[in-house]
Amino acid sequence: MSQQAQWDSSVAFIFAMIGAAVGLGNIWRFSYVLYSNGGGSFFIPYFIAIAIMGIPFLILEYGVGFSFKESFSKIMQKIKPKFEIIAWILVLFVFIVVIYYMVILSWDLVYLLSSFTFSWGTDAAAYFTQTVGGSSNLSNAGFLLLPTTVCVLLLWIVLWFISHKNVDEGIGKVSKILIPALFVIMGIIVIYALTLPGASIGIDTLLTPKWEMLLNINIWLAAFAQIIFSLSMGQAIALTYASYLPENSKLIDNVLIVVASNSAFEIFTAFGVFSILGYMSATAGTPMVQLITEGTGLIFVVFPMIFNIMGPIGRVLAPMLFLAILFAGITSALGFFEPMLSSTSAKLGWSRKKTATVLSVIGCVFSLILTTGISSYLVGIIDSFVNQFGILLLIGIQCIIFAWFYGVEHFIPALNQYSTFKVGKTWKFIIKYLLPIVLIIMWAIGIVKLFSSAESFEIMVDLIIIIAVMAFAFILTKIKPSGE
Template identity: 25%
Template structure:
C-alpha cells in the first residue's frame, strides 16, 4: 500500500499489478508481472541448487561436474575445479616426484662427476625446465582446457602438439605401470617369513648361485673354482620375476602372477581417478585477476625446488646404502651402483638383506616405491583422460560415461602392455651383449615417430581445412580463437576504468582483483 499525491490509496498484488481501490482500474504493471513464468523457472532452479547442495550426495559413479541445474537447463556438465591451491600443488608434486628421483638422478649425478653435474643441472632447470613448466601451467589456467583443446583455442595450427603429448602419455601409461606391478609383486613376497631373494635354495636358483655369506669366504669359493657365480637377488629378479628368455624372438609364457599384479594396480588406478580431482565436498574456484599470475610463478618455483630437493635427499639415502654395500662386499661403489630397475629390484633388495629386520625394511621400501609410482601414474592417466574428454565434453561428461570411458582406457592400456612388451622389451642387464634384430629396431622407430608425426600432420590438415590463399590460411589457423580465455567478461575493466592511458582499445587491459567463489557438490 502507498499514498499518492492526490490522497488516493493504491494497492499492489503479488503479480505486480497496481489498481485503484475505488474504481478497480489497473493503474500500472511491474515488469516482474510480465516475466512471472521466467522468475518461477529461476526460483525452481535455485531451489534445485540449494537442495542439491545441502541434502543430496552424489551416487556412486556419478560423473563429476554433472549437476541437476545443468541437466534442467540442457547445458553440458561443468568442468571440475580444484578445491584449493594445496590440492593443486600436491597433485602436481605427485606427478613431478616419481621413480626417476630415486633411481635415475643419483646415478646420473654419480656417473657425471658428482658436484660438477649440478652446474649444468641448475642451468637447464632455471633456463629451460621451470619456464616451460610455468608456460604449461599458465596455458591451463588461461584456457581451462586439456592438452588438445588448449592448443585448438590458442593456435589451431599447433594442435598437433596436444595430440603428440597424448600419444606420449598413452605409451608412457602402458609401460610405466609395469614397474608398479613389479613393486607390488615384491611387496607381496616380503610377507613371507624369510625374504625369498636372501637364499639360494629355491626352484629358480642355478648351481652358480652363491650367497653373500659364502662369498665373503674367498678361500671357500676360490677352492671350489667358482668363476661365474651370481647372487640370489639377481637370480630372483631375472629368473623368477622376469623369466628372461634367450632373445626378443622368444616370447615365452604368460606369467599369471605378474599379470594379476598388473591388473590389481590398474584397478587401484581406476578407482583413484574415476571421480576426477574431487569426489565429495565443495569445489571452489578463486579468480584473483593479476594476482594469479604472480602466484602461478611462485607455485612453479616452489614445485621445481621441491622436485630437485627430493632428488638430492634420495641421492643421499641411495648412496649411503650403496656405500655400505660396497664396504661389506669389499668392492668399489661403481660395481654396485646401478640405474633404473636394477637399483630398485637388485641393489636395494640386496641391501635390505644385510640390515637387521630385513623384512620390515623391505616392506617400507616397496611401499614407498608403489606410492611414488602410483601418484605419477594417476597424474598421467588423468591428463590423458581430461584431454580426450575435453574433445567431446557434451558426450563424455554426462552420467556414467566418463567412468566407462576411464575403464575402457585402463583395459586397453592393460591389454596393450602385453603387445607393447613384445616390441619394446629388452633385457635390463644384457643390452650390451645381445643385438636386436632389424625388425624390432624398425618397430621401435615407429613408436618413437608416432608422437612426432602428429605435429606436422595436424599443421597440414588445419591449413587444408581453411579457406583463402596460403598466407591467409596460415594466418587464420595461427591466430587465437575468440573466447580462448576462461576468465569471466565482467572481470575485464572497461575503457573508462583502464589503468593504461595509452591503451584505449583494451589490448593490454588489466583485470579487476575479483574473488569469485563457485560452489558445487560433486
C-alpha cells in the same frame, strides 16, 4: 564447453603436481646420473638447468593451462586448428608412458609382496629375470610372467578407481595422502641409511667433484634431460592440472614450490641410496663401482642383495622402500593418465567416468602385452624411444607454438596477477629463443645415439609406435567434436 572440474584449493593442486613430478626417476635415476656425471660438480649444470629450463617452462605450462581452462587438444585447436594433431601426438605418447609405467610399478608391487618373506632368495638377479622382469631373450616372448601380469591388473583397477572420480575427489584426495606419506617413508629410510657403517664411503663416492667434467657437453645434456624427466615437463600434465585451478591462484609461487620439493626429494634420496651402497661395500667388501647401477638393476637386484645381508632391519627397510616407490609411482601414473583423459573426454563429449573406464581397459590390455618373458627389454626400448624421440621433440614444438604463434606475452598478466614473484623480459627471452635451441640440440644428439646403437628388433618396435601414434592422432583430430 569449458571444463567444470576444479581443485578445491591450491594445496590439492600442489600435492598433485608434486605427485606427478616425484616418481621413479627421482628414486632410482637421479643418484646414478649425479654419480656418473661428475659427482658434486654435477650440481652446477643441474641448478642451471632448473633455472633456465625447469622453472621457465613449468611457468609457461601453468600460464597456458590456467589462461585457457581447456584440455590440451582444445587449447592447440584454438591457437590454430592445424595444431590439434600435435596435441594428440603428444597426449598419445604420454599415454604410452602410462602403459609401460604401470608395468614397472607392477614389478615394484611384486617386490613389495616378496619383501615380507624375502622370496627373491639369494640370487636377486635370477629372481628378477625369471619371475618379474624377464630378459632380452626374444624366445621368451611366448609366456607371461604371472606375478607381474596379476599386479598389472590390480594396479590398473586402482588407477581407474582414482581417475574416474572428479579431479578433486580422486587425484586431489589421493595425492594429499600419498605425497606426505612418501616423504615421511623416504625420510625414515634416508636418515637410518646415513647412520649405517660405511655410509660415508657411499656419500664420498657420490659427491667427490670431478671439475674437469664440466667441460664435457654430455654432462650438461644429462642435467637438462634429468630436469625434463624429473619434472615431467612438457607432457601436458602441468598444463592440464593448471586448467583446474581456481581464479586467484599464485601460479609462479606454485611452480617454485613444486620444483623445490622435487629437487629436495631427489637429492635427499640420493644420499640414502649411496649410504646403503656404501654399507654394502663396507660389509660385503664389494667395490662401490660394482654396486652402482641405475634403474631396475639398482632397485630390483642390488637392493634386495643388500637387504639380505642387513639382518632384522632389512626386513623393515625392504617393505618401506618398495612401498615408497609404489606411492611415488601411482601419483606419477595419475599425472601421465590425465592429459589423455581430459582431451578425450572434451573431444568426444563423454563423461569423465566413461572416458576413464574406456582408456583404462585399453591401457591395461597393452600393459598386459608387456608382461611377457621379455618385459624389461620391451619396456626399456619403449621408454628410451618415447622420451628421447617423442616427448623431447614435442616440448620444443610447444615452446615454438606458445611463444611464436600465440605470443608468450599474453600469459604474463595472469601469471603475475596474484604471484609473489613476477616474470618479464628474461622469461620471454628464455621461452622464445634459449629453450627451443637447447631442446632441438638435445633432440638431435639423442636421436643419433638412439638409432646408431639400435638393433633391428628395437627399430621395429619404434616404427610400430610411430605408425600407431600418427594413425590415432589423425583419427582423433578428424572426429567431429561433441555438440557440433
